[in-house]
Amino acid sequence: MAVKLGLTLDAFVGGALVDLYGKCGDMNSAEKVFDGLDTKDLVSWNALISGFAQNEYPEKALKAFRDMQSRHLEPNSVTVACILSVCIHGGEVAMGWKYFNSMTQDYNLEPRVEHYTCMVDLLGRAGNLNQAYDLIKEMPCSPDDRIWGSLLGSCKNHGNVGLARVVASHIFELDPTSIGYRTLLSNLYEESGRWNEVSQVRTEIRDTGVRKQPGCSWIEVDNNIHTFTAADCSHPLCEEIYATLESLSVEIKEEGYVPLSQSTAVGSHTKD
16 A cells, blocks of 8 residues: 555565565565665565565576675675575575575674575585585584474485485484374385385374374465365365366376386386
């Protein structure tokens, strides 16, 4: 409303609006508000950079960062976290190290858990799993389950069972009742054809007595929210929905798609 009325926005309100539009994915409006600010402080710059990063405009995020520096504004820990997220999505390992190291070398900032998490995610996605593990061990602060979970996810993506076991042990020390990470580990074992380990992890899941909340998706149609969970038959159009999904499954299989677990299972039987 303030924008539509043409009201002058101070840095606080303007920064909040830039952040709001960015979180909604409307970067055109975010830029419009930002450009109209008489005073652009670090908060408003961070909101703009974060919006570009979240909505996968890496070049614009980096340009905004350079523009901010050209105005002699030094980044804070939030700024660096935003830039590291840009590096993650672009797979820019060298750039990530550059900005991570610049925190202490150039800006006298102490990296926090979130910065280490970004670097572990960046290294893990690039397949530098041992380097990511070493970075966690060198952290001056205690790693939480999220940073270990990020590395465990990378171990799964790259099929590194050995390191996954080590990482999982750290997670279960922090959260003995964890279901999500045990499920992730079980999926890795399954994809590797290690059925004894799959059985062991699933037994551990049952023994915890905690049930994993089913995933849920939703879509809005004509101002009505439709929610769906696995094996959900409560929707009035469920028969048509499942028929459509079955049709899509047939089409992608005809194009040559084979589920990963199925291809792994076939390969494991062939080796035997």
